Amino acid sequence: xxxxxxxxxxxxTAAVAFAASPKPAAVNDVAIAEAGLPRTxxxxxxxxxxxxxxxxxxxxxxxLNTPLWSNGAEKLRFVYVPKGTQxxxxxxxxxxxxxxxxxIKTFAFQKDxxxxxxxxxxxxxxxxxxxxxxxxxxDEQTEAKLAVAGARLPVTTPAGEAIDYRxxxxxxxxxxHGLNGAVIPIGPKARNxxxxxxxxxxxxGMIDTVPAVAHRLPVWEDRASAPAEAAxxxxxxxxxxxxxxxxxxxxxxxxxxxxxxxDPHAIGIMKHPVAAGRGAGNxxxxxxxxxxxxxxxxYRMASSEAGVAMPExxxxxxxRDGLAVVExxxxxxxxxxxxxxxx
Amino acid sequence: xxxxxxxxASPAYxxxxxxxxxxxxxERLQEALILSEPGDEVVLGAGRFVLDDGLSLDVDNVTxxxxxxNATVLDFTGQKGAGEGLLVTSDKVTLRDFAVENPQxxxxxxxxxxxxxxxxxxxxxxxxxxxxxxxYGIYPVESTGVLIAECEVSGASDAGIYVGQSRxxxxxxxxxxxxxxxxxxxxxxxxxVERNMVTGNTGGILVFDLPNLPVMGGGxxxxxxxxxxxxxxxxxxxxxxxxxxxxxxxxxMVMANEQVWVDNNTIVDNPTAAVMVVTYIKPFEDKRxxxxxxxxxxxxxxxxxxxxxxxxxxxxxxxxxxxxxxxxLMWDGLQQDGDTPAVLAxxxxxxxxxxxxxxxxxxxEAKPGPLSVPAYGQPWNMDxxxxxxxxxxxxxx
Numbered sequence: 001x002x003x004x005x006x007x008x009x010x011x012x013t014a015a016v017a018f019a020a021s022p023k024p025a026a027v028n029d030v031a032i033a034e035a036g037l038p039r040t041x042x043x044x045x046x047x048x049x050x051x052x053x054x055x056x057x058x059x060x061x062x063x064l065n066t067p068l069w070s071n072g073a074e075k076l077r078f079v080y081v082p083k084g085t086q087x088x089x090x091x092x093x094x095x096x097x098x099x100x101x102x103x104i105k106t107f108a109f110q111k112d113x114x115x116x117x118x119x120x121x122x123x124x125x126x127x128x129x130x131x132x133x134x135x136x137x138x139d140e141q142t143e144a145k146l147a148v149a150g151a152r153l154p155v156t157t158p159a160g161e162a163i164d165y166r167x168x169x170x171x172x173x174x175x176x177h178g179l180n181g182a183v184i185p186i187g188p189k190a191r192n193x194x195x196x197x198x199x200x201x202x203x204x205g206m207i208d209t210v211p212a213v214a215h216r217l218p219v220w221e222d223r224a225s226a227p228a229e230a231a232x233x234x235x236x237x238x239x240x241x242x243x244x245x246x247x248x249x250x251x252x253x254x255x256x257x258x259x260x261x262x263d264p265h266a267i268g269i270m271k272h273p274v275a276a277g278r279g280a281g282n283x284x285x286x287x288x289x290x291x292x293x294x295x296x297x298x299y300r301m302a303s304s305e306a307g308v309a310m311p312e313x314x315x316x317x318x319x320r321d322g323l324a325v326v327e328x329x330x331x332x333x334x335x336x337x338x339x340x341x342x343x
Numbered sequence: 344x345x346x347x348x349x350x351x352a353s354p355a356y357x358x359x360x361x362x363x364x365x366x367x368x369x370e371r372l373q374e375a376l377i378l379s380e381p382g383d384e385v386v387l388g389a390g391r392f393v394l395d396d397g398l399s400l401d402v403d404n405v406t407x408x409x410x411x412x413n414a415t416v417l418d419f420t421g422q423k424g425a426g427e428g429l430l431v432t433s434d435k436v437t438l439r440d441f442a443v444e445n446p447q448x449x450x451x452x453x454x455x456x457x458x459x460x461x462x463x464x465x466x467x468x469x470x471x472x473x474x475x476x477x478x479y480g481i482y483p484v485e486s487t488g489v490l491i492a493e494c495e496v497s498g499a500s501d502a503g504i505y506v507g508q509s510r511x512x513x514x515x516x517x518x519x520x521x522x523x524x525x526x527x528x529x530x531x532x533x534x535x536v537e538r539n540m541v542t543g544n545t546g547g548i549l550v551f552d553l554p555n556l557p558v559m560g561g562g563x564x565x566x567x568x569x570x571x572x573x574x575x576x577x578x579x580x581x582x583x584x585x586x587x588x589x590x591x592x593x594x595x596m597v598m599a600n601e602q603v604w605v606d607n608n609t610i611v612d613n614p615t616a617a618v619m620v621v622t623y624i625k626p627f628e629d630k631r632x633x634x635x636x637x638x639x640x641x642x643x644x645x646x647x648x649x650x651x652x653x654x655x656x657x658x659x660x661x662x663x664x665x666x667x668x669x670x671x672l673m674w675d676g677l678q679q680d681g682d683t684p685a686v687l688a689x690x691x692x693x694x695x696x697x698x699x700x701x702x703x704x705x706x707x708e709a710k711p712g713p714l715s716v717p718a719y720g721q722p723w724n725m726d727x728x729x730x731x732x733x734x735x736x737x738x739x740x
Contacts, residue, residue, distance in 0.1 A: 149374040152396075166424055170377050171399040174432070181455070246557060252454065252484045252508055254556045265555060265628065272625070273583050274556060277448065277478020277501050280583035296583065306397075307447030307477055312426040 027056050029082050032102050032124045041120050041135040041144035046080060046104050051117070051141045053106055058083060060206060064192045065217040066234040069319040070107060071165065072158040074115065078104040079188060081206045089211035092191040092260075094184070101125045103185055109155050109165075118153060119167045120144050123177070123185055130183040132173035163316040172313055180247040191259065192217045192238065217259065223325055232329030233259055235322050236267075239311065255286060268297055270336065276300075279308045289333035298327055357382035364390030364415075369398070376400045376407070387441055389414040397425025397446075403433045409441030412465040412495065419446040427452040427482070428466075431459065437737050438464050443480075445469055450480040450496070458488035460737045468498025472521045472579045479505040480522065485558065487511055490730035492738055494518075500579060501586050502527035503544070506534065508558035513730035514539060523580040524549045524589060525571075530556050534564045535729040545578045546589040547571035547613065552599035553585060553623065554632035562601035562637075563728055571595060572611040578654075588624075590615040590654035594646070599623050601637040604722060609645045614652035616669060618644070620686045622677040622702050634702050635679040640719040641688040646671045661695075661711045670694045672714060677702060687719035 028045045031038045038044060048054050055061060059080045067075060080102040081087055088096040097103075103123040108115045117137040124131045135144035136151050150169035156162050168175075177183045190198065190211035202210045217234035218226035226234075237259035243250040244257040253274050256266040265271050268286030273279070273296055281299040288294040300310035301323050309315055360375040360383060362368065372392065375385050379402050387409035394417055400407065409415025419428045428446035431438070431453040442465035443450045450466035453459050466480035480496030483489045484507040495518040496503035503522035506512050512534035518541075519525035525541035527549040528534045534550075541547040548571060552561035571594045580587040589596065592614030597603050598621050610617040618641050623634035650669030653662060662669060672694035678685035688694065694714030697706065 148377055149370055164423060166396070169373055169399070171401045171430075171432075174401060175399070175430075178432075249454070251557055271555065272585065274553070274585075275449075275478060275482075275484075275501070275505075275507070276581075276584065278475055278581045279448070279478075280581045282474075282582040284583045305447070306422050306424050307426065312448075313424070316424075 027059060027080055027082070027102075029100055032080075032082075033100050033126055035126075037133060037146055037148070039146050041122070044102070044122065046078065046102070046122075050144070053117075058206075059104070060201065060204070062188065062193065062197055062201075064187050064238065065194060066192060066220045066231075066238045068187070068238050068314075069322055070314050071155070071163060071317050072319075073107040073109055073118065076106040076108065077187065079206075080104065086205065087201075087207040089190065089207060089209045091211060092189065092213050092215070094189050095193075095207060095211065097125055097185070097188075099125050099127050103188065105187075109157065111156075117141055117144070118155065118165060119147075119151075121168075121173070123183075130177070130185065132170065132177050132183055134167050134170070134173065136167055157317055159317065159320075161317050165316065166314070168313060175249050175313055176242045176311075178249060179245075186242045187238075191215060192234075194219075215259075223321075228325075228329040228332050231325045233267075235325050239319075239322060243311070268295075269333070277307075279310070281308070287330055287333070290331060290335035292327040292330040295330055298323060298330065301326060357384065359383070360385045361388065362386065363388040364392045368392045369394045369396060373398055376402070376405075379405045381405065384408065387415045387417075391416045391418050393418050393421065394428075395421050395423050397422065397427055397430060397448075399425075399430040399432070400436060401432045404435040405433070406437040406439065407441070408437070408439040411440050412442050412463050415441040417441060417443045419444065422447045427477075430454070431456045434458055436460075437462070439739070440464075442467060446477050448477045449482045450477060450499070452479070452482040452484065453486060453489075454483075455485045456483065457486050458731065458734060459483060459486060459490070460734050461491045461494050462738055463493045465495045466499075466503075467496070470498070472498055472500075472523075472576055474500050474579045474581050476500040478502075478584070480519075481505070482507075483512075484508050488731050488734055489513070490515075490734040490738070492516055495520075497521045499523065500581060501584055502549070505529065506531055508556060509534075511727070511730055513537070513734075518542075519544060519547075521576055523576075523578060523586045525574065527551065527586070528561070528564055529553065530558050530561050532561060532563050533728045536564070536566045537568050539569045540572075541569055542572045542574065543576055544574045545576050545580075545591050546586070546593035546596055547574045547610075548595045549586070549589065549593075550595075550597045550600055550603050551585070552633075554627040554629035554634070559629075559632055560601075561599065562603070563725075564600065564603045565606070565725060565728055566595060566603065567606045567608065569608045570611075571608055571613065571617075574613050592616070592649075592652065592654050593619055594649060595619070596621070597636055597639050599632075599634050599636060600639065601633075602723060603636070603639045604642065604725075605640065605644065606642040607644060610671075611646070611648055613649045615650065615654050616673040617646040617649040617671040619673045621673075621675040622685075622699075624703060624705070626703055633679065635677060635683070636685045637679055637683050639686050640722075641672055641686060641692060642719060643689060644671075656706050658706075664711070665695065670714070673697070674714060674716065675699050675709075684717050686716045688714070688716050690718050 082100040085098040106120040151167040155165035223231040236257040241257040381404040389410040427449035468476040478501035499522040502524035503519035520543040525544040594613035670693035676696040676698040697709035
């Protein structure tokens with residue numbers, strides 16, 4: 001292990017040098033852009049008060065209309081666009097962030113009646129592509145440290161369930177963020193951001209123009225009044241489609257749950273599973289119209305057992321609200337007879 | 344986290360990361376897999392590694408090796424997360440001399456992982472065949488260059504060794520027993536399956552092509568010199584999976600695909616059929632998909648004591664008509680067109696046909712009769728079939 005000794009020594013030197021330098025007043029563009037894995041979250045200077053999650057200049061908070069559910073964690077999302085650069089609108093999809101930009105997402109749960117930060121994940125847009133890194137907060141909430149191998153932490157969810165919360169390791173980051181071999185952001189698609197927010201983002205000069213969006217994902221809190229299909233397809237896009245799409249981790253399943261996919265068979269309607277194994281739960285099709293209780297999709301969403309549960313990562317408990325939205329949609333789909341369905 | 348976890352630069356030489364079983368083995372092993380660099384070896388000590396999470400490797404050209412498929416055991420009995428025991432997503436990886444036991448989902452999955460070698464790797468569900476076992480034992484998918492040698496898989500509720508949507512594949516000298524399917528080559532091309540022992544499964548060796556997958560058009564598969572015996576385990580696949588339809592007692596089964604050469608296998612005591620060649624039966628709309636077998640050659644195989652207790656609906660009178668056992672080769676009678684024979688066989692090959700008249704018909708519509716298929720000629724050009732030489736060179740003795 002000669003290498004580890006050599007690099008260990010180099011790191012100690014670097015850490016000492018860094019400790020001697022003054023705390024950055026603004027975001028540290030060097031930490032984002034240059035090689036190396038910053039050891040603490042504070043090195044980036046994304047926050048003026050990290051424990052309170054008060055962002056620094058040019059670090060813009062945002063929310064997604066329909067977010068990814070992670071055991072009920074509260075999520076605080078920020079996008080950083082460096083001075084002198086701009087994001088570019090790219091249709092309804094992901095906004096095109098420049099090299100030097102970063103996405104920051106903090107996961108928190110309530111503890112003793114207060115918000116308790118668990119981890120902050122950063123996505124750094126470097127010249128050679130995006131890099132995903134997880135930082136785990138200490139109990140004192142004074143610092144978050146890099147954890148490339150991830151961690152397991154005891155957490156109580158808002159539903160009152162005590163779980164073993166998994167901070168993903170660096171490889172697991174890529175399992176969700178990987179597309180055609182590269183790491184990419186998932187969340188900030190124009191169609192999943194509010195028109196208001198995009199207007200303000202453009203007014204601030206952070207993006208070249210407001211992306212045109214014809215069909216926006218519903219706002220999750222308004223799901224009861226949203227059309228069943230839009231609410232469910234929005235949920236599946238935000239929670240499943242980063243893997244279940246061509247070029248991503250679950251591409252071999254042939255299931256494509258992206259919002260823009262319109263082929264009924266590709267989104268699972270009367271589609272046989274390919275490699276589901278016992279995850280199929282003795283059911284024949286991913287989605288049986290009118291019959292959520294006969295659909296593999298909802299069966300796997302309703303499970304928290306490894307090997308059956310979907311999503312495979314970032315889930316220790318069942319998202320009852322998400323499940324209800326998908327069940328409502330499947331129940332309302334016109335029933336069809338398997339032989340005539342053509343699959 | 345150790346200082347090792349922080350190094351970011353590349354060394355000019357390969358390193359060896361030795362990981363012993365014991366406390367924190369999962370974290371230490373996962374960290375080594377993340378921080379290894381191309382050319383490195385991750386060496387697992389002898390013993391039982393008790394793991395509560397799936398492992399993953401995403402660095403090219405790394406070897407993971409243990410002290411032997413019985414000495415080093417990655418025990419996933421208490422696994423809490425992830426869809427497989429070990430996931431490999433990088434190229435030129437070698438896995439050797441260790442076992443994976445009781446993963447909650449698949450055993451070892453390598454996806455988009457080109458030029459991978461599995462040698463002397465064992466994946467076992469220790470409770471025997473159960474529908475609650477994971478689907479696949481050794482599971483390379485969407486990869487070019489796959490060599491599986493001297494491996495052993497048992498208990499998979501789908502296929503023990505499953506190669507899907509891949510090219511340039513060799514599966515050799517391996518043992519698959521007590522799985523639903525022993526070895527399955529699905530939606531793949533240029534594959535050799537040779538000198539394996541495939542026994543005690545529901546079906547022995549399956550060569551399938553299925554619709555609605557990103558990669559289709561399976562073919563150029565050579566199945567030779569395998570021992571396919573006593574595949575008598577009742578089908579225990581969860582319903583919904585395609586292999587749940589494989590009859591208990593199937594030796595070698597080819598569905599759809601073009602150019603499959605089945606030669607010099609020893610096929611014994613498979614109560615439904617020694618060799619079955621069929622069209623995909625379910626309705627489909629995928630216009631890219633061809634449901635028919637095309638030019639499947641059943642050459643000289645040693646087949647005996649098969650077909651005596653077929654797991655097929657309403658088959659008893661047919662068995663009786665054939666004198667107590669179905670003949671060696673079963674064909675459903677369907678082919679793409681008159682110029683594209685589904686099956687070619689030795690003129691001496693005993694066989695029977697269901698004489699179905701169109702794709703999608705069930706057994707109930709069969710009009711069983713004797714087999715009449717053309718004789719085969721010279722093998723087609725097999726150059727380029729099988730795993731590349733570079734992978735063979737990585738095997739150790």
